[in-house]
Amino acid sequence: MIRDPELLSQLLDTISRFVRERLIPNEERLAEEDAVPPELLEEMKEMGLFGLSIPEEYGGLGLTMEEEALVAMEIGKTSPAFRSVFGTNNGIGAQGILIDGTQEQKAKYVPRLATGEILSSFCLTEPDSGSDAASLRTTAIRDGDHYILNGTKRYITNGPEADLFTVMARTDPANKGAGGISAFIVQGDTPGLIRGPADNKMGQKGAHTCDIIFDNCRVPAENIIGGKEGQGFKTAMKVLDRGRLHISAVCVGVADRLVEESLHYAMERKQFGAMLADHQLIQAMLADSKTEAYAGYAMVMDAARRKDTGENVSTLASCCKLFCAEMVGRVADRAVQVHGGAGYMAEYAVERFYRDVRLFRIYEGTTQIQQLVVARNMVREAS
Numbered sequence: 512m513i514r515d516p517e518l519l520s521q522l523l524d525t526i527s528r529f530v531r532e533r534l535i536p537n538e539e540r541l542a543e544e545d546a547v548p549p550e551l552l553e554e555m556k557e558m559g560l561f562g563l564s565i566p567e568e569y570g571g572l573g574l575t576m577e578e579e580a581l582v583a584m585e586i587g588k589t590s591p592a593f594r595s596v597f598g599t600n601n602g603i604g605a606q607g608i609l610i611d612g613t614q615e616q617k618a619k620y621v622p623r624l625a626t627g628e629i630l631s632s633f634c635l636t637e638p639d640s641g642s643d644a645a646s647l648r649t650t651a652i653r654d655g656d657h658y659i660l661n662g663t664k665r666y667i668t669n670g671p672e673a674d675l676f677t678v679m680a681r682t683d684p685a686n687k688g689a690g691g692i693s694a695f696i697v698q699g700d701t702p703g704l705i706r707g708p709a710d711n712k713m714g715q716k717g718a719h720t721c722d723i724i725f726d727n728c729r730v731p732a733e734n735i736i737g738g739k740e741g742q743g744f745k746t747a748m749k750v751l752d753r754g755r756l757h758i759s760a761v762c763v764g765v766a767d768r769l770v771e772e773s774l775h776y777a778m779e780r781k782q783f784g785a786m787l788a789d790h791q792l793i794q795a796m797l798a799d800s801k802t803e804a805y806a807g808y809a810m811v812m813d814a815a816r817r818k819d820t821g822e823n824v825s826t827l828a829s830c831c832k833l834f835c836a837e838m839v840g841r842v843a844d845r846a847v848q849v850h851g852g853a854g855y856m857a858e859y860a861v862e863r864f865y866r867d868v869r870l871f872r873i874y875e876g877t878t879q880i881q882q883l884v885v886a887r888n889m890v891r892e893a894s
């Protein structure tokens with residue numbers, strides 16, 4: 512739901528200019544240095560990007576889902592690793608506290624997440640539990656007014672630098688399912704929280720992941736999200752619902768950028784005495800990519816608007832993530848094809864994007880998991 516079209520249009524213009532003038536020119540540096548340049552990080556904080564979806568009462572911009580999707584599409588037009596740094600504070604790193612946290616928890620942490628003063632991470636995945644997240648093994652055993660956490664979390668985005676972690680752990684070892692899981696807020700400097708070395712990833716250089724190991728890590732009992740045991744898995748799933756729409760919007764933005772790169776190249780290069788863009792087989796690729804990107808846009812906008820009216824969009828969010836993550840993979844593949852040999856060379860952005868977008872089909876629920884969610888919900892609704 513757009514609350515103030517004029518304000519939103521100003522925000523989108525500012526972000527679009529920032530993407531064009533500051534982020535796109537720094538894409539290669541981001542990839543080479545495997546780090547977001549510090550001055551850009553500061554500019555992102557000043558623009559409020561760390562608090563996009565955080566309510567205004569906690570110092571964020573309080574964007575609705577539709578507004579956030581439009582912003583994510585703009586941000587998607589540059590390397591996804593730029594978004595990854597502040598995306599976690601808005602999304603999986605803060606939403607657990609915002610959706611299910613107590614008033615005290617929100618007041619203590621959310622304002623600092625909104626400004627980017629502290630960075631956050633979301634710890635669900637483990638070495639033996641990925642798609643089957645409810646089987647996680649990290650334990651949190653009550654000991655007086657603390658819980659003692661033990662276990663390993665894997666591939667944690669922002670893990671090497673985060674100040675705050677939302678951690679899903681089993682408080683009831685007798686309950687092996689989702690009901691035995693609780694969510695905790697764990698500060699990065701807590702003794703017993705150990706960061707593994709940064710992972711060497713295929714793409715999205717500049718966004719870091721690592722193992723987070725809990726070795727008798729003592730966490731105050733007051734840090735259990737919502738103050739209640741057994742709610743953690745539900746919290747994680749609610750967080751992922753919003754995250755799936757956000758990621759889908761980013762996929763649409765990246766697809767738009769790749770269509771633009773492809774069109775630009777096809778109009779510049781000549782073969783057989785004509786622009787590539789005049790050859791009909793190239794036109795077919797351009798048209799297919801444009802059409803699919805538009806289909807993704809229409810899906811995300813519809814689901815985001817419905818979410819803003821209070822509708823349960825769990826199924827639609829999975830439909831969007833399923834389609835948009837696969838769609839941007841096809842668009843990236845065609846972009847490389849339109850570029851021919853140049854598309855295989857690191858000096859062209861499409862080579863980097865081709866590797867970057869591969870992740871969208873894997874994290875925040877793989878394509879197969881989205882298929883299962885959609886089909887299961889269909890069967891449940893029909894019976």
Ligand SMILES: Cc1cc2nc3c(=O)[nH]c(=O)nc-3n(C[C@H](O)[C@H](O)[C@H](O)COP(=O)(O)OP(=O)(O)OC[C@H]3O[C@@H](n4cnc5c(N)ncnc54)[C@H](O)[C@@H]3O)c2cc1C
Pocket residue numbers: 632633634635636640641642643665666667668669712720870873874875876877878879880
């Ligand atoms: C760069 C990166 C960043 C990440 N960031 C985070 C983060 O910040 N926090 C976090 O908690 N996690 C994070 N993850 C983890 C990510 O969410 C998981 O990798 C993902 O959920 C898949 O789990 P898995 O890797 O264990 O694969 P698996 O679950 O082992 O899946 C392997 C394959 O089997 C398929 N599969 C599994 N179960 C079924 C089934 N029932 N039916 C059909 N097919 C199935 C999957 O779709 C996949 O193709 C990140 C991962 C990466 C790569």
